[in-house]
Every structure is written in structure tokens, then in C-alpha cells.
Amino acid sequence: GAGVSQSPSNKVTEKGKDVELRCDPISGHTALYWYRQSLGQGLEFLIYFQGNSAPDKSGLPSDRFSAERTGGSVSTLTIQRTQQEDSAVYLCASSFRRGGSKDTQYFGPGTRLTVL
Amino acid sequence: GEDVEQSLFLSVREGDSSVINCTYTDSSSTYLYWYKQEPGAGLQLLTYIFSNMDMKQDQRLTVLLNKKDKHLSLRIADTQTGDSAIYFCAEKSSNTGKLIFGQGTTLQVKP
Numbered sequence: 001g002a003g004v005s006q007s008p009s010n011k012v013t014e015k016g017k018d019v020e021l022r023c024d025p026i027s028g029h030t031a032l033y034w035y036r037q038s039l040g041q042g043l044e045f046l047i048y049f050q051g052n053s054a055p056d057k058s059g060l061p062s063d064r065f066s067a068e069r070t071g072g073s074v075s076t077l078t079i080q081r082t083q084q085e086d087s088a089v090y091l092c093a094s095s096f097r098r099g100g101s102k103d104t105q106y107f108g109p110g111t112r113l114t115v116l
Numbered sequence: 117g118e119d120v121e122q123s124l125f126l127s128v129r130e131g132d133s134s135v136i137n138c139t140y141t142d143s144s145s146t147y148l149y150w151y152k153q154e155p156g157a158g159l160q161l162l163t164y165i166f167s168n169m170d171m172k173q174d175q176r177l178t179v180l181l182n183k184k185d186k187h188l189s190l191r192i193a194d195t196q197t198g199d200s201a202i203y204f205c206a207e208k209s210s211n212t213g214k215l216i217f218g219q220g221t222t223l224q225v226k227p
Contacts, residue, residue, distance in 0.1 A: 031213070033214065033215075035215075035217075042217060042218075042219050042220065043204065043206075043215075043217035043220075045214040045215065045216070048212065048213065048214055050213075056212055056214070058212070059214070091158060091159065093159075093215075103147070103208065103213060104147075104149070104161060104164060105149075105161075105215060106161060107151070107158045107159040107160075107161075108158055109157065109158040110158050
């Protein structure tokens with residue numbers, strides 16, 4: 001079946017511009033995660049959605065970052081007023097549910113963001 | 117706090133076994149994972165182990181878990197050039213479900 005998809009695969013933007021990154025989780029998966037992979041910081045958790053519960057935003061690095069998940073499926077990660085340190089690969093993952101063996105997270109191919 | 121540590125680099129000859137090691141800090145982690153990342157690609161789930169298990173074998177992959185020492189290892193038997201990649205160890209936070217990743221081990225397989 002189809003895996004997690006993300007778009008765009010690459011995004012180059014100028015410092016100060018806003019960007020939106022999209023994630024389509026595996027159909028039927030109720031949990032959705034955003035992570036960031038950068039050279040200096042490795043793989044970092046950003047935000048987590050589970051069903052209709054309030055998202056866990058504890059990993060968002062600043063208030064310029066926000067995310068939403070509409071209809072319990074597609075998610076958009078928005079970065080406002082981008083800075084050069086935001087350059088990274090943004091990875092989305094989804095899982096069937098939180099807890100237990102079904103919570104295995106499957107990752108999308110990522111969006112490579114470059115801020116000039 | 118939660119932390120996962122891995123060695124950064126491992127080089128082996130084709131046909132040899134590779135052993136990638138990982139230590140973690142959250143003793144209440146229920147699942148531990150190994151992911152593989154090839155150049156320019158996303159993270160591919162290789163295998164996982166439940167915390168009440170000591171060992172899990174899946175074809176050429178063997179995962180060993182020492183819960184007392186909070187040590188996890190991934191053994192790849194008969195390593196092939198196609199196994200060259202970055203391998204990430206991850207623990208699942210018992211509180212939030214998020215994954216805490218190690219820095220990744222780059223495996224280089226020489227022909």
C-alpha cells in the first residue's frame with residue numbers, strides 16, 4: 001500500500017519568507033509526527049498529533065513554527081519568517097495508534113528545506 | 117532526561133558481520149527501534165524490539181537488548197555493499213510516544 005508522502009521534496013526559499021510543508025500519512029494511521037534532521041542537531045522531534053487530542057508541541061523550536069492536521073489526515077507544517085538555521089530535512093511519520101506494537105512509526109521521504 | 121548515544125562510524129569488509137551499538141537512558145522505554153537511512157532517502161524501519169525481550173532475529177539482522185545496562189546492538193550478518201547507510205537507534209518515550217534518536221552510525225562496507 002502507499003506509504004507516507006511529503007511535498008515538496010525540495011524547497012529553496014529566501015530568509016524571511018514563510019513556507020508550508022505537507023504530509024500525507026498512511027491511510028488509517030491516527031498518529032502523525034514531525035521531526036527535523038539537521039547536521040548540527042541530528043534528528044529532533046517537533047510535534048505530534050493523535051486523533052482529536054490536543055497536539056504535543058513540546059519540540060517546536062520557536063513560535064515561528066506551527067502545524068495543523070485537518071480532518072485527522074493531512075498535516076501542514078508552517079515556518080514563518082524563515083531563518084538560515086531552519087535549513088534541514090523535515091520528516092513526517094505516522095503510526096496506527098499510540099502505544100503497543102502498532103505504534104511503529106513509518107517515515108516519509110522528507111522535505112529538504114534550504115533557506116538562503 | 118532522555119538520551120541515546122551511538123558510535124559515529126563503522127567500517128567492515130563485505131561478507132563480515134557488522135555490530136552497531138547504542139546506549140539509552142530511559143529505563144521505562146517500551147520499544148527500541150533500528151532505522152536505516154540511505155543517501156538522500158528517508159528513514160526505513162529495519163526492526164524493533166520490545167523491552168521484555170533479550171533478542172530478536174530477522175533474517176540477517178539480530179537485535180540484542182541488555183535492559184540492565186540500557187544497551188542495544190544490531191548485528192548484520194554477511195554484510196553487503198548495499199548495507200552501506202546510516203543506522204539510527206531510537207527509543208520510544210514512555211511519556212509521549214515520540215522517538216528519541218541517536219546521532220546515527222555510518223556503516224561503510226568495503227568490497
